[in-house]
Amino acid sequence: MSTLLEVKNLSFGFTKDKLLLKDFNISLKRGEIKAIVGESGAGKSTLFELILGNIKPLSGEIKVSSYSQVFQDPYSSFHPSYTLLNQIEDVALTDELEKYLLILNLEKSLLLKLPHELSGGQLQRASILRAILMKPDVLLLDEPTSALDNVIQLEVMGMLVKHLDSMAMLLITHDIELARWCADEIVKI
Numbered sequence: 001m002s003t004l005l006e007v008k009n010l011s012f013g014f015t016k017d018k019l020l021l022k023d024f025n026i027s028l029k030r031g032e033i034k035a036i037v038g039e040s041g042a043g044k045s046t047l048f049e050l051i052l053g054n055i056k057p058l059s060g061e062i063k064v065s066s067y068s069q070v071f072q073d074p075y076s077s078f079h080p081s082y083t084l085l086n087q088i089e090d091v092a093l094t095d096e097l098e099k100y101l102l103i104l105n106l107e108k109s110l111l112l113k114l115p116h117e118l119s120g121g122q123l124q125r126a127s128i129l130r131a132i133l134m135k136p137d138v139l140l141l142d143e144p145t146s147a148l149d150n151v152i153q154l155e156v157m158g159m160l161v162k163h164l165d166s167m168a169m170l171l172i173t174h175d176i177e178l179a180r181w182c183a184d185e186i187v188k189i
């Protein structure tokens with residue numbers, strides 16, 4: 001099985017006297033899902049920033065194939081002045097788009113709206129839609145279902161688990177039950 005994400009001996013801190021990550025290791029193979037859990041402020045989102053290359057590690061190595069990400073705040077994923085369709089059509093094939101709209105329980109007409117015209121939960125699902133249509137090797141999910149109620153949350157994660165065995169997923173969540181339910185391994189930071 002090919003390794004799509006490899007993080008080796010990663011250390012990082014915003015200040016030298018307090019390391020958030022110390023010799024941290026994680027790897028993901030195709031089809032694997034790992035959940036990152038930990039207290040607020042432990043460094044979960046910082047790990048994603050490091051993987052994305054937005055900040056540089058103090059030491060260690062990060063290798064990642066193509067990726068797309070779903071943020072905690074879906075409003076930050078979309079440009080406020082363009083319709084959702086404008087922002088996803090370049091990555092979408094029609095029949096695939098229809099399939100995922102159905103699975104994510106999103107009305108097609110919503111795509112003609114501006115981001116602020118959708119509810120937080122609808123926009124969160126639209127942001128998952130856009131991320132998976134990019135067909136990344138690695139999907140980075142930072143609390144991707146926090147704006148959804150429990151039932152829809154499980155439905156959405158279930159859909160991801162069932163349909164996305166061609167990619168690997170790294171999921172940040174506060175919800176230990178959700179992590180146990182969908183992840184192959186739970187990694188505490």
Ligand SMILES: Nc1ncnc2c1ncn2[C@@H]1O[C@H](COP(=O)(O)OP(=O)(O)OP(=O)(O)O)[C@@H](O)[C@H]1O
Binds near residue numbers: 038039045
């Ligand atoms: N740009 C920054 N400069 C300095 N400190 C930062 C910066 N970004 C985050 N931090 C600090 O680093 C720590 C880890 O933040 P991070 O957002 O990674 O935590 P988290 O585990 O994702 O938390 P939460 O579960 O609340 O989202 C926090 O103490 C935070 O205040």
